[in-house]
Amino acid sequence: MVTIADVAKHAGVSPSTVSYVLSGKRSISEQTRSRVEESISALGYHPHAGARSLASSRANVIALVLPLRTDMHVPILMQFATSVVTAAREHDHDVLLLTNDEGPDGLRRVARSALVDAVIVMDIELNDSRVPVLREVGLPAVLIGFPADPAGLTCVDWDFVAAAARCVDHLADLGHREIAFIGPPSAVFARGTGFAQRTTSGFESAVARRGVRATVRPCDPSHSAVRDTVKRLFDDHPALTGLIVHNEAAVAPLLETLRGLGRHVPQHVSVVAMCPEDLAGQVSPRLTAVPIPAEEIGRRAVELLMGKLERAAGVPPATLIAPHLLPGESTAAPPA
């Protein structure tokens, strides 16, 4: 193994000088710096992570806690994870993967053993058991999602309220007067996931503001459940012309059902989806969507975390990522 002492010898300087070249914490003459850098690449030197962590009490590793049992759409989870890894690497950090089956103890363990410097916790529930642990161990953390009491925590999430409102506005602007919201399964609401409730409330205040008649329906993603929900919706509300769907798995069955019912999109009924951009593009017709910016949320979470690690102060406690509408071919003015 190549050590810092080997590099120092090779470059004719002391080990501490090599360390300062690497960290930039003291000024180094241009001449020395380049000599050291040459030695480093000549010898293929990589600092020993453990030694570094021991001496500096900084591991340069962050933990990412993924939900295991999840009602979340898996590809979104994956997008989060990869964007977190990519962003972390840009800040010279690595990512340790933690799942929830170790429970809150996993957090305690990695924090106390100094395996990681900080943590990103995904899929925060309103009453999340991991939050007290976070406060207890004092580990710098960024939460994706908001718990019931976010005091003292740093949270980031998509602005679900604004996203739902954006969907309503789009349909109302086109002239729709009666619309419906097809949401996640009722289990998601029951579990106390904040985003589902925020989406619903965003939807409801927007329809009130726009004076549009509206219905909200939770929906299981199975083909038959979607078919039942949609049929019932049209039976109860014959004047319905606009649908907002916030349930990735229900998107394809929904379109198929509408096709089966002979209701053409967008001629008879308009559909707006809150779903990943690629899903919206894959189906036919291409959906008008307010896409969930998983990549941006992951990146922002990392940046907030790096801010906490470096400056400790001045990091905003709440960050809401603004939604935007991606026009597709699934929305149009309602039939006259």
Place this chain on the structure above:
Amino acid sequence: MVTIADVAKHAGVSPSTVSYVLSGKRSISEQTRSRVEESISALGYHPHAGARSLASSRANVIALVLPLRTDMHVPILMQFATSVVTAAREHDHDVLLLTNDEGPDGLRRVARSALVDAVIVMDIELNDSRVPVLREVGLPAVLIGFPADPAGLTCVDWDFVAAAARCVDHLADLGHREIAFIGPPSAVFARGTGFAQRTTSGFESAVARRGVRATVRPCDPSHSAVRDTVKRLFDDHPALTGLIVHNEAAVAPLLETLRGLGRHVPQHVSVVAMCPEDLAGQVSPRLTAVPIPAEEIGRRAVELLMGKLERAAGVPPATLIAPHLLPGESTAAPPA
């Protein structure tokens, strides 16, 4: 921070004794052991990971390299990842997540910096650029998938040859005489992914063995591509009664297309899927499937890796996970 010295003082022993209690590398009297263990939990002691790694040159961390740009089905990837994390934790190891955008250099970095002890590399291509790096740094590794030259490496994968054959046998046993194989997009073949070719060859030797007429078609997962492929298939082969699909994303469009064509499953045509178990169960009718055992592959990969870390020898170079057939409602005898 609580150190081993604190624990030692609290228990009235030397630090080395505490270390031996923890590692079990020397015998300790029952009395001393329990006193030390009490002190550990009383103080909430967790060994410092960096110090441990420095002193023992074992980080107790393994790296998991996920494909970034991937034609793989994302939920499967996720199942792999979580099963790797779970299995690793059972062996007292953590998992560092690496994506491919850092390229082979990422492997070199984590190996040389002793950040990880070993690595699991997923989605191995026939001519994978990461394989030479693995050989170069001498990092214990388990590959999921097989490169063209697996000499000296430890690989594990599903037995795609047997899986395809199992599908053929099932249809042939039911009496089907003309079947077709709907595979991944041709891009996957072009990329040199071993599993696609092994599946095809498993299919072809099985149909030869069973004397069944057969066609192989790669297929993009888009709705229209599936429709075109299926239509063409039936035009060219009017006697076709059995379909094997090895393309997760194409499953739903395929069923919808068949429904659209008025070909009932399984009365007119039988369908067998090589796909995750949950996907097979979600669609209607429930598919007869040869499910990809992602969880088992991940677990086996970890176990092989632990074997290499502990014993260094006696680890089998190639492990093939046997397929099994999961009966559903999508297969039956062909129409008379």
Place this chain on the structure above:
DNA sequence: CAGGGAAGTCGAAGCGCTTCGACTATCCGG
């Protein structure tokens, strides 16, 4: 031209742990 600060470098002291050799006590067979 003296004095002070900045720039550049070094030596040494740890960071918290593992592990090796050494030491004592105990027990066994001849």
Place this chain on the structure above:
DNA sequence: CCGGATAGTCGAAGCGCTTCGACTTCCCTG
């Protein structure tokens, strides 16, 4: 009753790195 295992414990030497204080130049300012 003695020599030699065996069990149980300790002290000390690092593992490779960062960082602090100290030292030497050199340059600028009054």
